Amino acid sequence: MNFLEERILKDGIVKDGSILKVDSFLNHQLDVTLLDEIGKEFHKIYGDRGITKVLTVEASGIAIACMSAQHFGVPVVFAKKAKSKNIEGEVYTSKVMSFTYGKEYDVTLSKKFLSEDDTVFIVDDFLATGKALKGLLDICSQAGANVAGIGICIEKRYQGGGDELRAKGYDITSLARIASMDENGIVFG
Amino acid sequence: MNFLEERILKDGIVKDGSILKVDSFLNHQLDVTLLDEIGKEFHKIYGDRGITKVLTVEASGIAIACMSAQHFGVPVVFAKKAKSKNIEGEVYTSKVMSFTYGKEYDVTLSKKFLSEDDTVFIVDDFLATGKALKGLLDICSQAGANVAGIGICIEKRYQGGGDELRAKGYDITSLARIASMDENGIVFG
Numbered sequence: 001m002n003f004l005e006e007r008i009l010k011d012g013i014v015k016d017g018s019i020l021k022v023d024s025f026l027n028h029q030l031d032v033t034l035l036d037e038i039g040k041e042f043h044k045i046y047g048d049r050g051i052t053k054v055l056t057v058e059a060s061g062i063a064i065a066c067m068s069a070q071h072f073g074v075p076v077v078f079a080k081k082a083k084s085k086n087i088e089g090e091v092y093t094s095k096v097m098s099f100t101y102g103k104e105y106d107v108t109l110s111k112k113f114l115s116e117d118d119t120v121f122i123v124d125d126f127l128a129t130g131k132a133l134k135g136l137l138d139i140c141s142q143a144g145a146n147v148a149g150i151g152i153c154i155e156k157r158y159q160g161g162g163d164e165l166r167a168k169g170y171d172i173t174s175l176a177r178i179a180s181m182d183e184n185g186i187v188f189g
Numbered sequence: 190m191n192f193l194e195e196r197i198l199k200d201g202i203v204k205d206g207s208i209l210k211v212d213s214f215l216n217h218q219l220d221v222t223l224l225d226e227i228g229k230e231f232h233k234i235y236g237d238r239g240i241t242k243v244l245t246v247e248a249s250g251i252a253i254a255c256m257s258a259q260h261f262g263v264p265v266v267f268a269k270k271a272k273s274k275n276i277e278g279e280v281y282t283s284k285v286m287s288f289t290y291g292k293e294y295d296v297t298l299s300k301k302f303l304s305e306d307d308t309v310f311i312v313d314d315f316l317a318t319g320k321a322l323k324g325l326l327d328i329c330s331q332a333g334a335n336v337a338g339i340g341i342c343i344e345k346r347y348q349g350g351g352d353e354l355r356a357k358g359y360d361i362t363s364l365a366r367i368a369s370m371d372e373n374g375i376v377f378g
Contacts, residue, residue, distance in 0.1 A: 028298075062255075066251075
């Protein structure tokens with residue numbers, strides 16, 4: 001069991017059998033020391049792949065992306081979920097169905113910040129069905145950017161999104177891999 | 190002129206006389222080396238105030254908060270803009286009128302993560318009319334938390350929000366202070 005799995009057992013809460021609350025350290029309150037350790041792990045694995053950008057989607061991905069990017073020595077670029085007055089000009093857009101918010105939304109990224117010259121490391125807090133991640137991969141594909149790896153904090157393996165993307169050839173590292181989960185506990189593996 | 194003002198002159202773009210685009214380094218693409226320098230500056234000024242939490246609001250504040258919090262050695266907690274299924278239980282809520290998105294929204298923070306035992310350092314990317322900041326201050330007031338300082342990357346002084354809050358006794362440090370701005374350039378001061 002690694003440091004993140006230990007932390008999930010200590011401070012994570014399983015709600016209604018299917019929701020894992022990690023809001024005390026990963027996505028509402030943020031333990032930046034833990035996030036730095038996560039970033040170091042990702043850099044150990046993907047540090048030699050010529051990464052030029054760390055890509056994520058707002059909001060909780062931003063923290064993990066920043067703490068990772070400082071180890072890679074490259075900028076973060078994050079996709080936005082709402083159309084803001086502050087994004088103008090040419091954008092990449094992809095549609096994502098959100099389980100958390102119960103509706104479809106666009107993820108948007110300015111074309112200025114991702115191109116075929118980029119080699120991207122994608123990060124996010126959760127990987128379950130993979131819908132948000134597919135939106136980011138779609139944006140990379142539109143940009144012609146090379147995806148060198150994907151770093152996930154917590155993968156719910158039983159929801160299948162990770163294995164589906166691995167079968168397509170993506171290199172995904174999930175630090176905590178949940179095989180099953182219910183009120184009685186969490187099984188990693 | 191400090192490092193952030195120099196960067197704004199180099200890479201910032203003034204649009205329509207009133208919008209300063211800093212999306213290449215501060216709020217869409219993120220220069221984490223610059224953000225770390227910003228965090229160091231904030232820590233130089235507020236490092237001895239007994240800060241227990243760095244508070245911000247999603248999304249672009251999260252990056253600045255994380256890079257600052259690692260210098261303070263404390264957690265980040267960020268207010269959320271949308272009501273998510275993932276926040277339940279008791280929350281603090283404040284209403285904010287957004288200029289950027291042209292509508293009113295709620296900022297929400299779980300009561301678990303802020304209390305009268307906390308001494309808070311608030312950070313954000315921009316301070317103009319101060320509406321988002323007032324939402325965060327309202328939440329601190331509801332929590333009974335002590336606000337030891339406020340760190341802002343870019344203050345548009347001519348919009349008055351900063352001086353209004355200073356007059357109320359808040360200790361605000363804005364690294365870049367814009368006195369005026371139009372198509373011909375930016376005047377700091």
